[in-house]
Amino acid sequence: MTLEKANITDNEILTSITKKSKAYWGYSEEQIQKWDKNLTISQDYIRDHNVFKLVDNELILGYYSYVFKDEKVIELDNLFILPEYIGKGFGKYLVLDFLNQIKEEKIERIILDSEPNAENFYVKMGFIKIGEFETSIKGRFMPIMEMKL
Template structure:
């Protein structure tokens, strides 16, 4: 297993992975099509944000990103998606741990997560806390879990 920075030329491949991953939860075709823009990464996004790809057995199994929301002065978990056949194999936990390590290096104290309802149990099991709800940017009236995870400072080895 290898986790590395995402490459600008992977924007389309990562976007399609995000789409397949979201569809894993059984959402309707209409719902998925409405989400397509939100699940699409640009090469500029990959270049300017903290995007990391997990590879194993010669292929991409998942990816995650941290993005700085300058308006809100906070960091968001922008994406954390797995190939459907990779779910339950520890890749999500590995990406989560990598996210924590990146946050520690960047001295990020808290990461905010606008969670899909189906993904909330995973985040809660990793130490995130539900702090409220947030309106969906895609579907008026749809409410999503709003989570936060506090990042412990990296311990220095003396």
């Protein structure tokens, strides 16, 4: 198993992983389609951002991406895993690699908007909830998480 910088040609598989991973939490196909723009990983996105994929025997199991918000803040923008690999330690593996990637930066904090069903995962990884916002689904709130370094 290796972690590699994503290629721009990985955009379709990364988009597929994102949609399948989101659907894992019980969202309907109709809802996934409503979120299509937000769940699509474009070639431009991969070219312009830090995107790393987890590969096992040429199969991409998952990926993460991050964005520098300013010189002291990084946003973990995406972290998605194929549903059959969720709950098997790969998310932790990706977060630890992300933390390793940024360790040389002079970052003071990491932020992210968490899938509500993944909030406990991020808490276990050392993030705290600092807020939330209502999503396009009435009554569904997305946690805003932070890790201070």
